Amino acid sequence: MAEQAYTVVSDSETTGEEKTSSTFPEIAIGIDIGTSQCSVAVWNGSQVELLRNTRNRKLMRSYVTFKDEVPAGGVSDELAHEYDMLSGAAIFNMKRLIGRVDTDPVVHASKSLPFLVQTLDIGVRPFIAALVNNMWRSTTPEEVLAIFLVELRAMAEVKLKRPVRNVVLTIPVSFSRFQLTRIERACAMAGLHVLRLMPEPTAVALLYAQQQQQSSHENMGSGSEKIALIFNMGAGYCDVAITATAGGVSQIKALAGSTVGGEDLLQNLMHHLLPNMDDLFSSHGIEEIKRMGLLRVATQDAIHKLSSDISVPINLDLGNGTKLSKVLDRAEFEEVNKGVFEKCEALIKRCLQDAKLEAEDVHDVIIVGGCSYIPMVRNIVTSICKRDELYSGMNPMEAAVRGAALEGAVASGISDPFGNLDLLTIQATPLSIGIQADGSNFVPIINQNTTTPVRKEQIFTTVHDNQTEALILVYEGDEKTVEENHLLGYFKITGIPPAPKGVPEINVCMDIDASNVLRVFAGVMLRGMPYMEVRMPTVDDGHGWSAQALHKTYGSNLDVVTVQKKTQH
Amino acid sequence: MWMRKLRILTPFSQKLLFTKRETITISSSYCKPEFDFHTVEQFFPQYIRRVNFRGNNLGFCGRSLFSCEAAQRNSCWNCCNAKAFLVCTDCGCVQPVDHSVDYFKIFGLEKKYGIEGENLERTYKDWQRKLHPDLVHTKSQKEREYAAEQSARVIDAYRTLTDPLSRAIYILKLEDVHVDEEEKIDDVELLTEMLEIRETVDEAADSQALKQIQEQCGVWTSGQIPIQGKFEQSSISFADALQSRKYIEALAAIRRMTYYKRANEEIVKKL
The missing domain is CATH 3.30.420.40 (ATPase, nucleotide binding domain)
Structure with missing residues (x-):
């Protein structure tokens, strides 16, 4: 059998296993x-x-x-x-x-x-x-x-x-x-x-699993299951995960995340200190950029100082006659960023709910990331998780x-x-994946927090009599309507035999493998009709455009609706 | 027959020859018409394992020859020893999915409904440690595929068995009883009850009141108990019906469980 001369790696195929296996694997x-x-x-x-x-x-x-x-x-x-x-x-x-x-x-x-x-x-x-x-x-x-x-x-x-x-x-x-x-x-x-x-908190979960395993070795303990809540907030994002660990194996029970972080705290405070900031800096001239920079550095310093001090003086000369001089106290900073902190709170609560756990079920609460030094953030985490002590075995900046x-x-x-490497993380999907059906509704096929690898299918049908084609629009997210979710790709199923609406059965199957590759299979359930296998995502830049263009061109002509599921428990 | 197979395999065997001389020597010296795999194994156990490994790397392999598919169904495809389950107890090799092994067997349980006290989580994690695709990447392509399927099946088994409702449905399926989860209900009693529950949920003022419907007792008048209690009751009556093989009753219990579960989900959504 001839060796394959070469392999073409598909454009999106940058993950997946190593093709060449040597005797001494390179440590990633x-x-x-x-x-x-x-x-x-x-x-x-x-x-x-x-x-x-x-x-x-x-x-x-x-x-x-x-x-x-x-x-x-x-x-x-x-x-x-x-x-x-x-x-x-x-x-x-x-x-x-x-x-x-x-x-x-x-x-x-x-x-x-x-x-x-x-x-x-x-x-x-x-x-x-x-x-x-x-x-x-x-x-x-x-x-x-x-x-x-x-x-x-x-x-x-x-x-x-x-x-x-x-x-x-x-x-x-x-x-x-x-x-x-x-x-x-x-x-x-x-x-x-x-x-x-x-996902960042699952990396922290892995470190936690290793630490637990080491300590159970030392105590000759049986290594009973431990549940940890991990809260990770950096400059850009805030993530929460709940993991159940026993004997080096961690199962991710639930994940929740949002684009909220130190950058938001910084911007809110900048707007608070200089309310007409956006007008002042809108032209992006060299002078404006310099002033923007001055304000940014001063605000950043103030936030850092407020982690240890109750109040901090801000004295800033922006050079164009605008001068800032005030004493900012911690309560004011917390009031300005109330919205951000509320979002953090909601994330932790949702994660506990998704994991079907109460705060009392959690053994350890781990807080990592740059924002973990902010007193308010620590307060939120400790009060929702109902405890006085946070897990102290990790450096918050190095855990991930x-x-x-x-x-x-x-x-x-x-x-x-x-x-020390007898470890395994069993991951879960952070976002639901589904298709557009029943109008512009998002119908999830693989739900959020489903253990991967996973394969799920659901049956859909046509909305028009003699509809011979159906458009499958694959979305990712957790909102009810497709507009609020991310479009991952689309393709058309053709050759549906003419029949009254609601009769043809269209099977849509989604598969996520161990390397987190998502494949969508779809086809009419008929003997001899080929199925489609599509690797997602297929859309490139400007997917907001694609969705609009699709809607404009096809309207609801190629829609599908859900058939009450039979195959799932 | 043995000879013919060998001849077909010649190009392949030549390839082996380059890497390991002994391969061919042994194969040809063992040319007898009735090939008894176990005899070879007794003589050259390590050799066989090695050949198989190499075969996998080359794609078209000596499977028909050396694997025990021809020999015994229950033994390991790799070492041919032992009664292999999901993973061979002898060589630690992942086995192909065998659908005759049901979810209960995977968890080493008796096929019965009441398994609440069992520690499924531990067995689940023990299996994943052996099967999870993340941990078998040094193995052959074939074994990795087996591992992916087996691991997914163990996840499914775990999910099915930990949830009382899906466990009930699964156990009935094993008994060849079809469960139609979307059938229309004509049980008037259940219908009125569902309507009542829905009304109470809609009227509930705050999450405190919702929690009461969900789990707390006290404010409820005669015969009315919270949803979670009702679910557990139905679950018990399912177990009874199953034991006495009254499948119609078992199905009715499943129907109730389904509705209580949905009602509970509605409450959780509103909380």
């Missing part, structure tokens, strides 16, 4: 790309080790500066001063921008960043540019991320004295599958192969990357003689 490194900070860790044969850059830092700022067309990222480059990052030449917060269209409120909120974010509000990718020699140089979040990843990779290769190709990356729970493909694209641009994309490094070692097939 773990990378935590935060909205504001980033870190790399690897299993060094006996434990997880965080890699330090040439300046001996474990945490590096996530940004890329464009200078004279040669970009440099925050891995090697050290800024002379915080203000340099705000000169217009540095692009940051790419994790908030990646894979979002210009109608997204998160993109609109990013317009107050000290670089250029332009929108047309029609559902296409936003225009992003950095200021280089008084010129706006356009870029994309993928490019910025790739430049940054190249630096991280180079740093890791120097430290490990070997080529680095395989990585495990942590991602926010609320990322859509489309956003995941953008992350994969950025990695591919940087020459990295994504072994796993792990350590978990990712563990997963990297486990997924590379490394074993440890002391059993």
Whole structure:
């Protein structure tokens, strides 16, 4: 049998298993790309080790500066001063921008960043540019991320004295599958192969599982099941997960996430300090950007200080006659950000409810991420979980990357003689996946928090007499109507035999495998009719447009409705 | 027959020859018409395992020759020893899905409804530790596929058995009783009850009141008990009906459980 000469990797096929298997598998490194900070860790044969850059830092700022067309990222480059990052030449917060269209409120909120974010509000990718020699140089979040990843990779290769190709990356729970493909694209641009994309709190769960297993070994205990609630809030996102761990195996019971984080706290406070901020900075001139930067740094410092102090003085001269001078106290900061804190509260409550657990059932409450130092955030978590003590066995800034490094070692097939890698995380889907049916309703086929790998099917039927074609629109999300969810892709089923409406049976099956690849199978249940197998997502940029165009062209001509399910329990 | 198979396999065997000389020597020295697999195994147990492994890597393999599909159905496809279950007890090799193994067997349980006290979670995690696709990536393509299917089946088994309603439906299916979950109900008593529950839920002022309908006793007058209690009652009557093989009654109990479960979900949604 002839060896296959070559394999063509499909465009979207950047995940999946390694094709070449050598006797000594390369240990995948773990990378935590935060909205504001980033870190790399690897299993060094006996434990997880965080890699330090040439300046001996474990945490590096996530940004890329464009200078004279040669970009440099925050891995090697050290800024002379915080203000340099705000000169217009540095692009940051790419994790908030990646894979979002210009109608997204998160993109609109990013317009107050000290670089250029332009929108047309029609559902296409936003225009992003950095200021280089008084010129706006356009870029994309993928490019910025790739430049940054190249630096991280180079740093890791120097430290490990070997080529680095395989990585495990942590991602926010609320990322859509489309956003995941953008992350994969950025990695591919940087020459990295994504072994796993792990929701951040599940990486923390893995670290927790390892710690529990170690302590049960020490106590010679039986290692009974322990339930932990993990709350992770960084600069860009807030995630909650509930995990049940026994003997190194963690089952993710529920996941909840939202695009809310330190950046929102910062922007709310900036607007509070300077209510007409948006008007002042709208023109994006060099002076405006500088002022924007000044305000940003001052506000950021104030928030940091308020974690330990009750009040903080703010004195700021923006240079155009606008002067700020006031004493900000913690209560005021908390009042301004009431909405953000309420969202955090709602996320924890929802996660407990989805896991069908009461606060009393939780053994350990773990809080990680940059915002875990904010007193109000800690208060919320402790009061909902009804306890005085939080789990203290982890460094809040390093937990996610350590978990990712563990997963990297486990997924590379490394074993440890002391059993420190006898770990397994059984993941669950963070968002529901379904199709448009019954008008513009979203009908989930795989529900949120379903254990993966999973395969589910449901039967649909036609809405018109003699309807011979049906459009299958695949969406992801947890809202009732499709407009509020993410379109993942679409395809048409043809050749439905003419029959009165409601008679033909269209089977739609969804399958998520262990590498989190989603495939949709659909077809008419008739002998001899071929089924479609479609790998999702199929839409590229501007999927907001696609949905509108589809609706305009086809209306409800090719709709489907649900048939009461028979095949499911 | 043995000879012919060997001849068909020649190109393949030549490939093996390049990697391991002994392969061919042993095969040809063992040319007898009636091939007894177990004899070979007694003589060259390690050899057989190795050949199989190599065969898998090359795609078209000596499966028809060396695997025990021809020999015994219940033994491991890889080492041919032992009575293999989901995973071979001898060589730790993942087995193909065998649908005659029901969910109860997977969890080492007797086929009965009342399994509330059992620690399913532990068995579930023990299986996943052996089967989960994340942990078998160093194995052959074939075994990885088996593992993916088996792991998914164990997840399904766990989900089915932990939920009293789906467990009830499943156990009836094993008894060849068809459960139509979407049938129209003509049980007037149940219908009125459902309407009553719906009204109380709609009228409930706050989450406190909803919780009362859901689980707390006290304010309820004669014969009225909260939904969760009702669900448990139906669950008990299902167990009784099943034991005495009264399937019509068992189906009626399932119907009630379905409706109480839905009512409970409505309440949770409103909470």
